[in-house]
Amino acid sequence: MNRLFFNDVSLAYPARDRQGVPQLVLDRIKLSIATGEFVVVIGRSGSGKTSLLNLAAGFQEPTGGTVTLDDKPVEGPGAERAVVFQDDALYPWLDARDNVAFPLKLKGVGERERRARADELLDLVGLSAAGNRRIWELSGGMRQRVGIARALAAEPRFLLLDEPLGALDALTRGKMQTFLLGVWAKSRSGALLITHSIDEALMLATRIVVLSPNPGRLAADIASSFAADILAGASPSEVRASPAFKRMQDGLTGLIHADSPEEELAA
Template sequence: MGTGLRHGTAHVEISGVGRTFASRGRRGQGDHVALADVSLSIRRSEFLVIVGPSGCGKTTLLRMVAGLTKATTGTITIGGRPIEGPGPDRSMVFQQAALLPWLSVTDNVAFGLRMQGLSVKERTARAAELIELVGLQGFDQHLPRELSGGMQQRVGLARALAVDPKILLMDEPFGALDEITRRQLQGELLRIWAADQKTSLFVTHSVEEAVLLADRVVIMGTNPGRIVAEIAVGLPRPRTKDVTQTAEFQELRNEVWRWLES
């Protein structure tokens, strides 16, 4: 990993970003403004969560940071450098794990390492470390179809971490899971993040998930998509599910809901 900004300074800088999509309706050609004038600084090692209703542009913003979608207006920089497209400094975890069905767990996790030119021995060893980290020991030679949805998401997270990105981007990675599995993986993510504190940008519909995970919650509104509030989460780390029973957690959750409902 290369050098970067000091801890606490801006790592990702989103400045005046907008995104407009051309759309065709019954009345002819028109434009849909998905995002308008979004500005946001994400500090190095910060776990920032974006929450908001469907259609507010959360995923669009995440994809722009990933370099998968271009901004119509404004700029996004990482360490002061403009984003030109996807890069090895960023990894993304999607709502569906999107694993390669013909590859084993080990080979799925090591896929990015193979693209980087690591030897079979090096990438197998790294994959084994990550498989253990996400709690999938003994499943290294299983195919994706032999895994539950929660296990597939663990593989997706391990694959994203394998290339040691500077920034981890997550688009509702637990949104399609049952509540029990979701809570288990939230705990795993908190544990994994605590180990090396990668700069993390996480998108969710869940207010409780946002407050549980975040150093800061960014709340977005619609028509057009925009930031309406930012709330610092001062809950102590490391966090467990027990923190959700505290008065401080309940107060923060209620504050996020007040903004979403206003």
């Protein structure tokens, strides 16, 4: 088992001018994610959700505390922490298969093996026929599947997902949630997913982490079992209709909007 650990991590951006004070984005976050867990981070805008993911990915360095992977400090991005981006970040000059094979190409895996592995992964995400398609010919949902397949190609121990379903329409989004859950369960990796949607958090998470804004602080860390129910075969609509789900939803809504001023709620 591997562990990604945020040890009292703070992040501040430098002041805009000389007299200004540095802007604190994340304030002493203590959070641990193990392989086999699906941790969903939820919070309003300004709660530093994406910064948290950038720190885990190694795109940014914390200004306080440390991010460690199995007790070794994270120094920059690495293949054991694959990232899935909100607007897919697929390469339009490569077809779907070559996009999936991209991490393997970076590792120097041979052409043949690369293709075979990419086709396997495309099969896993239900796009076995789309290998030769151009990226811009694919729908938003299909692109995210390619993005997820590409992340899996790196054989990561952790999947870092930055609002991967945020740009999709509601119907596709619901389908992709179930799909994502299945893929994660098969990959046996740890997942850290950022989202705005309470519903999505409840559907996917084994643990839900709530961040409160300005600066981002850990407000709650709650275990959730709905994802396990869905993996065990319960239908997503049944799960959503259950009283327990509704209760959790109300509770989370209260937590997230606890200290929000009126005008922000209206907006």
